[in-house]
Amino acid sequence: MNSLFPTYNRWNINVASADGSKVIDEQGKEYLDFVSGIAVNNLGNCHxxxxxxxxxxxxxxxxxxxxxxxxxxxxxxxxxxxxxxxxxxxxxxxxxxxxxxxxxxxxxxxxxxxxxxxxxxxxxxxxxxxxxxxxxxxxxxxxxxxxxxxxxxxxxxxxxxxxxxxxxxxxxxxxxxxxxxxxxxxxxxxxxxxxxxxxxxxxxxxxxxxxxxxxxxxxxxxxxxxxxxxxxxxxxxxxxxxxxxxxxxxxxxxxxxxxxxxxxxxxxxxxxxxxxxxxxxxxFKEEFLLDVSKKGEYLLSELKKVLNSTGLIKEIRGKGLMVGIECHQDVSAIITKLRENGLLVLNAGPNVIRLLPPLTITMEEMNKAIELIKTTLVDMDILHPV
Structure with a gap:
């Protein structure tokens, strides 16, 4: 018997460790963390x-x-x-x-x-x-x-x-x-x-x-x-x-x-x-905040390039490293598939995929996340590459 009240719809992940933008489960599988504890780990895990x-x-x-x-x-x-x-x-x-x-x-x-x-x-x-x-x-x-x-x-x-x-x-x-x-x-x-x-x-x-x-x-x-x-x-x-x-x-x-x-x-x-x-x-250092703004602009821009060609997307919006991808359908299955493919993201209501990466996220990690979103949607026959 589980000793906890079932107040959370828990994912099938048993966390073993986390570092920076990475989360590792008990089976050794590594995930790119675009949840950040729901906008908590702004400096990544274990700074x-x-x-x-x-x-x-x-x-x-x-x-x-x-x-x-x-x-x-x-x-x-x-x-x-x-x-x-x-x-x-x-x-x-x-x-x-x-x-x-x-x-x-x-x-x-x-x-x-x-x-x-x-x-x-x-x-x-x-x-x-x-x-x-x-x-x-x-x-x-x-x-x-x-x-x-x-x-x-x-x-x-x-x-x-x-x-x-x-x-x-x-x-x-x-x-x-x-x-x-x-x-x-x-x-x-x-x-x-x-x-x-x-x-x-x-x-x-x-x-x-x-x-x-x-x-x-x-x-x-x-x-x-x-x-x-x-x-x-x-x-x-x-x-x-x-x-x-x-x-x-x-x-x-x-x-x-x-x-x-x-x-x-x-x-x-x-x-x-x-x-x-x-x-x-x-x-609160000026250069750190400026870097967050630049990374946020890049993430929004690249997501729009990759995703706006599909009929799935209604709007991609946000500020800094708080981004919502509003879709014309329920996103639960997409979020589950992204998780299986190694990217942790959230929903924000039934039709919005929410991205909240650590503010310390690197350009390489952002590009990896964008690629994971792209390939996942291709695999689900939602996005069709030109």
């Missing part, structure tokens, strides 16, 4: 600089109550505010917890309860973040959700303007919907959201759990769009695989989250903080 930082911290202490000052938390917090529009950080353990903190802070600061989110969004699986998520499949079977969340069509400025009024505490959105299909926001839609928040005294919350920490070629994805959110949430890539989340907020919000208002036993755990510090020291 040496992160490992070194973790080992150094393990020799000092593993856990300490947040009742005590811990200088490493201050250092990582400073990096996050220096590279964002925020001024203060709350550390937690995951993206869902970061979004929970954002929801609580928005309600407490504004004294209002209504929060606008968007259809096909994903913000987590706790009751508040599940309630914020605009997908029925996430809600199903769990009874009454947390009240006063309204789901609007994504990228629809007109619907947003009609719904917005003085009762709204916050607008919560992703600048690229990850689980919802790798759908980028229209710049005008984001500007309208920002303008309406200012007009009605609401907060603009940007969920950067998947798009943040260099994934799109900027420290945070919203920085492509000339907006300034009140709250930014981060997790996934922040700790290179160790559990950590962060909510980053503007100075005007600090008094609303005073002593006793919120907390987390393990938030800002010293081991996770040591991983985050080493991760940010690498990713």
């Amino acid at each position: 040496e600089s992160v490992k070194k930082s973790i080992l150094e911290q393990l020799d000092k202490y593993w856990h300490m109550s947040n009742l005590y000052h811990q200088q490493p938390q201050q250092e990582v917090g400073k990096m996050l505010v220096d590279f964002s529009d925020g001024d203060a950080v709350f550390f937690c353990n995951s993206g869902a917890e970061a979004n929970e903190a954002a929801i609580k802070l928005a309600r407490r600061h504004t004294g209002k309860s209504k929060i606008i989110t968007f259809k096909q969004s994903f913000h987590g699986r706790t009751f508040a973040t599940m309630s914020a998520t605009g997908q029925e499949k996430i809600h199903s079977g769990f009874g009454p959700l947390l009240q006063e969340f309204t789901y609007l069509p994504y990228n629809d400025s007109e619907s947003l303007e009609k719904e917005m009024d003085d009762s709204v505490a916050a607008i919560l959105l992703e600048v690229i919907q990850g689980e919802g299909g790798v759908v980028p926001a229209i710049p005008e839609f984001l500007k309208k959201a920002e303008q309406l928040c200012k007009q009605f005294g609401a907060l603009l919350i940007i969920d950067e759990v998947q798009t943040g920490i260099g994934r799109t070629g900027k420290p945070f994805g919203y920085q492509h769009f000339n907006i300034s959110p009140d709250i930014i949430t981060s997790a996934k890539g922040l700790g290179s695989g160790l559990p950590i989340g962060a909510m980053i907020g503007k100075a005007k919000l600090v008094e609303s989250f005073g002593p006793g208002s919120h907390g987390s036993t393990f938030g800002g755990n010293p081991i996770s903080i040591s991983a985050a510090k080493a991760t940010l020291e690498i990713i």
Whole structure:
């Protein structure tokens, strides 16, 4: 009998080891990793600089109550505010917890309860973040959700303007919907959201759990769009695989989250903080981010060259190294076949193949992945070479 709840539709892979962009199973089969732990291992698997930082911290202490000052938390917090529009950080353990903190802070600061989110969004699986998520499949079977969340069509400025009024505490959105299909926001839609928040005294919350920490070629994805959110949430890539989340907020919000208002036993755990510090020291360098942008442009361009000749493809889109290949059919069989052929990829909804390679991916590895996609589609009689 399996001792685990079957909450995951697990693939037929038993992982033995991983290094950089490679995953090796117990039979010795090697895979090219374009999942990255779902946008977590932004520096690849087992990055040496992160490992070194973790080992150094393990020799000092593993856990300490947040009742005590811990200088490493201050250092990582400073990096996050220096590279964002925020001024203060709350550390937690995951993206869902970061979004929970954002929801609580928005309600407490504004004294209002209504929060606008968007259809096909994903913000987590706790009751508040599940309630914020605009997908029925996430809600199903769990009874009454947390009240006063309204789901609007994504990228629809007109619907947003009609719904917005003085009762709204916050607008919560992703600048690229990850689980919802790798759908980028229209710049005008984001500007309208920002303008309406200012007009009605609401907060603009940007969920950067998947798009943040260099994934799109900027420290945070919203920085492509000339907006300034009140709250930014981060997790996934922040700790290179160790559990950590962060909510980053503007100075005007600090008094609303005073002593006793919120907390987390393990938030800002010293081991996770040591991983985050080493991760940010690498990713937040200008030359590193520029390299991510160049590699992302190359990947998009080459995929379009190879795949646009087939009737399978509806659109290939993305930013940086977050790419979605939208197809005219269900992609489950394609993803399974790619895995059998040694390339690990995800879906984002039924019709989108999602590529999330490590930001350290090499040109050679990208070319190998493109070739694997091409040959797999040829073998499946979907792509016909000229």
